[in-house]
Amino acid sequence: xxxxxxxxxxxxxxxxxxxxxxxxxxxxxxxxxxxxxxxxxxxxxxxxxxxxxxxxxxxxxxxxxxxxxxxxxxxxxxxxxxxxxxxxxxxxxxxxxxxxxxxxxxxxxxxxxxxxxxxxxxxxxxxxxxxxxxxxxxxxxxxxxxxxxxxxxxxxxxxxxxxxxxxxxxxxxxxxxxxxxxxxxxxxxxxxxxxxxxxxxxxxxxxxxxxxxxxxxxxxxxxxxxxxxxxxxxxxxxxxxxxxxxxxxxxxxxxxxxxxxxxxxxxxxxxxxxxxxxxxxxxxxxxxxxxxxxxxxxxxxxxxxxxxxxxxxxxxxxxxxxxxxxxxxxxxxxxxxxxxxxxxxxxxxxxxxxxxxxxxxxxxxxxxxxxxxxxxxxxxxxxxxxxxxxxxxxxxxxxxxxxxxxxxxxxxxxxxxxxxxxxxxxxxxxxxxxxxxxxxxxxxxxxxxxxxxxxxxxxxxxxxxxxxxxxxxxxxxxxxxxxxxxxxxxxxxxxxxxxxxxxxxxxxxxxxxxxx
Amino acid sequence: xxxxxxxxxxxxxxxxxxxxxxxxxxxxxxxxxxxxxxxxxxxxxxxxxxxxxxxxxxxxxxxxxxxxxxxxxxxxxxxxxxxxxxxxxxxxxxxxxxxxxxxxxxxxxxxxxxxxxxxxxxxxxxxxxxxxxxxxxxxxxxxxxxxxxxxxxxxxxxxxxxxxxxxxxxxxxxxxxxxxxxxxxxxxxxxxxxxxxxxxxxxxxxxxxxxxxxxxxxxxxxxxxxxxxxxxxxxxxxxxxxxxxxxxxxxxxxxxxxxxxxxxxxxxxxxxxxxxxxxxxxxxxxxxxxxxxxxxxxxxxxxxxxxxxxxxxxxxxxxxxxxxxx
Numbered sequence: 001x002x003x004x005x006x007x008x009x010x011x012x013x014x015x016x017x018x019x020x021x022x023x024x025x026x027x028x029x030x031x032x033x034x035x036x037x038x039x040x041x042x043x044x045x046x047x048x049x050x051x052x053x054x055x056x057x058x059x060x061x062x063x064x065x066x067x068x069x070x071x072x073x074x075x076x077x078x079x080x081x082x083x084x085x086x087x088x089x090x091x092x093x094x095x096x097x098x099x100x101x102x103x104x105x106x107x108x109x110x111x112x113x114x115x116x117x118x119x120x121x122x123x124x125x126x127x128x129x130x131x132x133x134x135x136x137x138x139x140x141x142x143x144x145x146x147x148x149x150x151x152x153x154x155x156x157x158x159x160x161x162x163x164x165x166x167x168x169x170x171x172x173x174x175x176x177x178x179x180x181x182x183x184x185x186x187x188x189x190x191x192x193x194x195x196x197x198x199x200x201x202x203x204x205x206x207x208x209x210x211x212x213x214x215x216x217x218x219x220x221x222x223x224x225x226x227x228x229x230x231x232x233x234x235x236x237x238x239x240x241x242x243x244x245x246x247x248x249x250x251x252x253x254x255x256x257x258x259x260x261x262x263x264x265x266x267x268x269x270x271x272x273x274x275x276x277x278x279x280x281x282x283x284x285x286x287x288x289x290x291x292x293x294x295x296x297x298x299x300x301x302x303x304x305x306x307x308x309x310x311x312x313x314x315x316x317x318x319x320x321x322x323x324x325x326x327x328x329x330x331x332x333x334x335x336x337x338x339x340x341x342x343x344x345x346x347x348x349x350x351x352x353x354x355x356x357x358x359x360x361x362x363x364x365x366x367x368x369x370x371x372x373x374x375x376x377x378x379x380x381x382x383x384x385x386x387x388x389x390x391x392x393x394x395x396x397x398x399x400x401x402x403x404x405x406x407x408x409x410x411x412x413x414x415x416x417x418x419x420x421x422x423x424x425x426x427x428x429x430x431x432x433x434x435x436x437x438x439x440x441x442x443x444x445x446x447x448x449x450x451x452x453x454x455x456x457x458x459x460x461x462x463x464x465x466x467x468x469x470x471x472x473x474x475x476x477x478x479x480x481x482x483x484x485x486x487x488x489x490x491x492x493x494x495x496x497x498x499x500x501x502x503x504x505x506x507x508x509x510x511x512x513x514x515x516x
Numbered sequence: 517x518x519x520x521x522x523x524x525x526x527x528x529x530x531x532x533x534x535x536x537x538x539x540x541x542x543x544x545x546x547x548x549x550x551x552x553x554x555x556x557x558x559x560x561x562x563x564x565x566x567x568x569x570x571x572x573x574x575x576x577x578x579x580x581x582x583x584x585x586x587x588x589x590x591x592x593x594x595x596x597x598x599x600x601x602x603x604x605x606x607x608x609x610x611x612x613x614x615x616x617x618x619x620x621x622x623x624x625x626x627x628x629x630x631x632x633x634x635x636x637x638x639x640x641x642x643x644x645x646x647x648x649x650x651x652x653x654x655x656x657x658x659x660x661x662x663x664x665x666x667x668x669x670x671x672x673x674x675x676x677x678x679x680x681x682x683x684x685x686x687x688x689x690x691x692x693x694x695x696x697x698x699x700x701x702x703x704x705x706x707x708x709x710x711x712x713x714x715x716x717x718x719x720x721x722x723x724x725x726x727x728x729x730x731x732x733x734x735x736x737x738x739x740x741x742x743x744x745x746x747x748x749x750x751x752x753x754x755x756x757x758x759x760x761x762x763x764x765x766x767x768x769x770x771x772x773x774x775x776x777x778x779x780x781x782x783x784x785x786x787x788x789x790x791x792x793x794x795x796x797x798x799x800x801x802x803x804x805x806x807x808x809x810x811x812x813x814x815x816x817x818x819x820x821x822x823x824x825x826x827x828x829x830x831x832x833x834x835x836x837x838x839x840x841x842x
Contacts, residue, residue, distance in 0.1 A: 153665020214719075221723045224695025225730060234668040237675035237696060239689045243665065247695075274718050281687070323729055332773075368775065398725035421722060446714050447725035 006062045010072040010179040015049040016499060018072075018181030018199070022053040022192040026062040030320070032187055032212055033064065035294065040067045042488035046495055047071045049179045053191055055079050076176040078169035078191055083131035091141050092124055099145035106166065106249075107150065109256025110283075111263040114197055118174060130175040134168065142167075151244045155232040162246050166253050174198060183208060183498050186261065188215040190254060193261025206266040206498045210292070212401040213422075214270075214278045216258040223250050259283040266498065271402035272423030273431065292494070293423070294402050295487040298479060300384065301411035306471055307391045312343040313461045316390040318383055318405045319397070321352040321359040326419075328365055329396045332450035333457065335369045340458055344374055347390065351380040387412045391467060392460045397421050398447055406442075410478035415470035416442030417456045419449075430477060441474025545594055548603035549626045551587075555611045556619035558583055563616055584612045678708035682715065690720050698727040701734060703765035710770065732771050739766050739780055746783045753791040757809035760787035764812070792816045796825060 006026060019025070019040070025033040040048050049072030054060060056079045066073075101117040124133060133139060147159050173195045185208045186196035193209065200207035223229060229250065235241040244252075262268060262284040269290045270276060276289045307314060315334075319325045327348060334346040352359035359377075366375045378386065383405075387393075393409040393416050400422035407427065409416050418424040428442040443456040460467045544550045559580060566576035591604045598604065603626060610618035641653035652660070676685070681693045694712055697705045709731070712724030742763055745751075751759065763784035767777050791813055810833055817826040 153661050217719055217722075220691065221726055224691060224723070225698040225727065227699065233666050236668050237678075238669065238672060239676065239681065239685070239692045239696075241669060241672070243669075278719060324726075326725070326729065328729075365773075368773070398729065399722045419725075421718070421725075447721055448713055448728045 006066050006073050008073055008075060010049060010074050010177075012180065013071070014180035014182055015071050016046045016181070017043075017183045017185050017495060018049050018051060018179050020051045020053070020184060020186040020192045020195050020199075022188055022190055023055070024187070025050065025052065026064040026066070027052065027054065027060040029063045035212065036187065037064050037067070038484070039488075039491060040070060042484065043492060043495065044069055046492075049073065049181060051076060051176075051179060051195065053078055053173075053195070072179050074176070074179055076172055076195075078172045079165065080172065081131070081134060081164075081168055083129070083135050086132060086136040089128070089136055089138070091138050092127075094120060094123065095138055095141045096145055098124060099142045100149065102142065102167070102170075103146045103149045105260070106170070106253045106256055109259035111197060111201065111260060113256075114194070114260050114264070115201055118198065118201065121174060130171045134171055150249065151246075153233065153243070154245055155230065158230045158232060158246050159249070162249055166250065170194065178202060181205065183495060185210065186265075187212070189258035189261045190215050190219070191257065193265075194257050197260045197264030200264045200266075206501055207261075207264050208267050208269070208494070208498065209261060209265040210269040211275065211279070212271055213399065214275055214282075216254045216282055217278055218399075219254045220251050223247055223254075255282060262288075267494065269494070272426050274423065274426070275401070290494075292487060292490045293482055294404060294407070295482045295484040296404055296407045296411060296478070297484045298411050301387070301408060304384065304387050304412040306412065306414050306467075307389055312345060313337075313341050314345040314347065314390050315392045315394055315457055315461070316347040316349050316386060317394050317396060318349045318408075319395070319403075320350045320354050321348060321362060321377070322355045323358050324398050325350075326396045326398050326448065327358075327362045329448055329450050329453065330394055331362060331365050331369065331371065331375055333394070333396070333453040334375055335371055336451060336454035337458060337461075338371060338374045340454075341461060346371075346375045347386060348375065348377045349381060349383055349386055350378075352377055383408065387414060390414060392417060392457050394453065394457060395419060395424065396447075396453060400424065402427070407478050407482045410441060410471075410474035410482075413471035413475040415460055415467050415474060417453060417460065418442060418444060419447040419453075420444050421447060427477065427482065428474065431481070434477075434481075438477050438480075439469075439473045441470050441477055443470075541590070542594070542597065545591060545598055545604070548600065548607055549623055549630065551591075551604055552607035552611070552619050552623035552626055555583070555587060555607060556616050556623055559611055559619055560616035580615060581612075584608060587611075678705055679711060682708045682711035682720075687717065687719065690715070690717070691723060694720070694723045694727050698730055701731045703735075703769040703771075706769035706771060728771065735766060735769065735771050736773070736776060739763070739772065739776055742766070743779060743783055746787055751787070751790070753794040753813075754809070756787040756791040756794075757813055758806055760784040760791070760812055761806065761808045763787070788812050788816045792820065792822075795829070796822065 019036060021032070021036060024031070025036040027033075036050075046069060048067075048070050050070060051074045053076050056077050098117070098120040101113070101120045105113040105117040121130070124138065128136065128138070143160055143163050146163065147154075147156055151159060169191050173191045176195070178195075178199050180203075181199075183206055184196045184199040184203075186192045187210055189209070189211065193215075196207040196209065199205065224247065226247075229247045231245060231247065233241075233243050233245040235243065235245070259282060262279065262282065266288065267290055268279060268284050268288050269292050270279065271291065271293055273291055276284075276286075276291070279289060280286055315337075317325070317327060317330045321327050330346070330348070334344065337346070338344050348362070352362075363377070366372060387409070391414070393405065393414050395403060395405065395416065395418040397403065397419055398421065402423040403418075406416050406418060406424060410427070416424075416428055418428060425444050428444055429440050430437045443460070445452040445456050460470065544554050562576060562579050562583060565571065566573070588608055591598065591601065591608070595601055607619060607622040607626070610622035612618070614621070637653070641656065644652070645656065676689075678693050678697065681689050685693065690712065693708065697709055709724060709728060712720050713728060715721050715724065742759060746756075746759055746763070760783075763780045766772060767780040767784065772780065791809075795813065795817075810829070814826060814829060817823075817829065
């Protein structure tokens with residue numbers, strides 16, 4: 001991985017696949033970005049163009065080498081309100097109807113609502129561009145009407161700023177030019193999902209969605225906990241108060257965007273079955289749901305042999321030192337274990353520079369618990385060099401989708417102790433459709449339960465036979481189900497199906513002004 | 517007040533039979549502006565005569581008083597025919613104090629007031645409101661929408677216990693409850709959070725874990741503040757007992773590190789001991805003690821075998837609660 005030039009240019013020749021990604025590839029390393037990089041590289045005969053959605057221009061630099069089959073690249077800024085304010089202009093007569101349509105799109109959502117809102121916007125846009133509209137009396141009229149529809153009792157000031165942030169992103173998504181492509185593949189719902197839905201609506205080409213985590217639920221959790229969202233309606237501790245407050249405005253908007261995306265996408269892919277329940281709750285058609293698990297390159301780990309009995313015990317947490325990995329619970333578990341297994345060594349393998357404050361808190365916890373001789377922060381290293389030293393790998397994360405580290409440990413025949421998040425249970429214990437079931441490849445514990453994690457690790461450390469059995473089982477399961485080759489083949493087949501398909505229907509009226 | 521401001525005639529006793537004044541005089545009396553202007557002209561004439569004839573000041577002053585008195589009498593005598601005595605009284609007072617200049621200023625002020633927009637709609641709205649009319653004006657409607665829309669809805673069912681919500685509630689309710697726990701955490705919510713952490717629903721487990729991490733960090737800070745308060749002292753026995761209850765709740769939440777939990781427990785024990793020592797010394801507690809703090813103190817008294825003080829405390833608590841707590 002290194003910085004390289006990604007000139008913004010879109011070829012007039014349609015790419016096979018247009019990848020639409022929000023806040024990740026190619027600017028943010030790790031996670032979803034690495035997956036996109038893998039996807040593009042494993043489909044060398046397919047041409048891609050990439051639309052990257054970012055909050056605002058901030059000088060972000062690409063962190064990946066541009067693969068040769070990427071023929072186009074475009075950045076869309078969601079919160080870039082660049083146009084100068086227009087103080088006087090005639091407010092079109094159908095502005096109120098547009099307000100109703102936008103209100104439905106942001107509170108209910110759906111492909112029909114998107115079509116209605118874009119058609120009404122298109123008529124307004126014959127005379128003015130969206131960035132100008134956004135800073136004009138038309139926008140003021142829209143915000144007044146939508147406020148009256150949605151929450152006339154709440155603070156208008158807060159509503160105004162919330163509206164501006166929310167609709168700014170939506171307008172940017174509806175304004176940006178669509179690169180020509182034969183498939184539009186979004187990697188999340190949210191604004192990227194709306195853009196994919198718009199592409200399907202305007203071009204008639206299929207839209208696909210691959211969700212790693214459930215974007216809407218992640219936003220919901222953030223918003224329900226957020227202190228920055230003002231609560232202007234006193235609901236006390238009532239859970240069923242139907243009044244619409246600012247927090248609801250944000251949550252419902254993301255739910256509505258997800259519904260819009262789900263309705264527009266021909267296939268909705270996720271990494272593991274548990275995620276599909278939430279997708280169904282949010283309105284996804286069960287007939288369109290698919291699972292394509294991520295995989296790893298087994299060859300990279302083929303030479304690794306698990307650490308043998310040598311009188312010492314070594315465990316590792318492999319991942320970034322960030323709150324979502326809950327490294328503190330790992331350190332607490334190490335404290336319990338250190339009292340039972342004096343020779344314990346507990347590695348934290350991963351970069352600590354992403355959230356330095358949290359990393360320092362972790363180091364302080366190590367000092368507070370007098371574990372300086374037990375816990376070692378290695379920083380970013382090649383895990384292939386460390387895995388042979390480790391007998392059990394631990395994952396204490398609060399949230400994951402399908403952590404590759406479980407697969408990597410499995411490929412090395414190292415048993416795993418993981419919290420019950422994402423697809424960890426499926427990987428360690430087998431999918432419901434695994435016939436015959438291979439048996440457990442590790443132990444699942446509750447989240448934030450340092451005692452249970454320590455007990456599980458101790459069980460494996462004290463029982464070499466069990467450790468060997470679980471390690472081998474995990475290796476068999478990973479080899480059978482979670483290889484990079486299998487995942488790549490699944491996407492090759494997916495793209496082939498839709499590249500062959502004719503446009504579903506006549507393209508809808510474009511949002512682009514005539515002649516653009 | 518003015519021609520545009522026709523307030524209701526004063527509801528006073530009708531004066532005795534009085535001759536109806538000439539039409540011109542009535543016209544002047546019925547318009548405060550004309551009335552003040554007439555006063556200005558009349559008083560100005562008196563002043564001019566005084567200046568031109570070099571008449572003594574006392575003579576002019578007597579004539580000025582007579583003019584004001586006459587005008588006052590005329591207004592009073594025909595008050596039943598006049599729309600508003602208040603403005604006439606203001607004009608008279610101005611003229612009495614500042615002579616023709618005062619009358620002129622009063623006339624100008626009344627003229628200006630007459631130009632202000634009329635308020636019949638406001639008045640009508642006010643009359644509607646005090647008459648509890650069904651129609652409300654837009655301003656009142658907006659006020660009602662905002663005030664009632666934001667106020668706590670007391671007519672709905674009472675809030676549910678979070679612990680129960682976590683085991684029986686819908687997914688949306690559980691997520692909302694976890695949001696509330698995150699934003700308004702109290703140690704008594706810890707059991708609900710523990711239930712959520714082991715929920716069979718992955719979404720709830722993930723959210724609960726995020727809440728637990730946030731709450732742990734906040735609780736650590738809250739504990740540090742409480743420990744600092746305990747150390748800073750001096751605290752009254754009631755304050756010490758209340759702080760001890762607060763610390764105990766944090767300790768029992770299960771969300772503190774072991775070291776913090778031990779420090780919190782030790783501080784709580786010390787605070788209870790201080791409260792009981794004070795009680796033993798004074799046989800009286802200043803300030804009302806919360807029932808939870810009362811329980812802590814009573815437990816400590818029983819542990820020490822101070823049964824008489826225990827009985828005194830119970831009796832005192834019973835007096836405060838109206839004799840029910842014995």
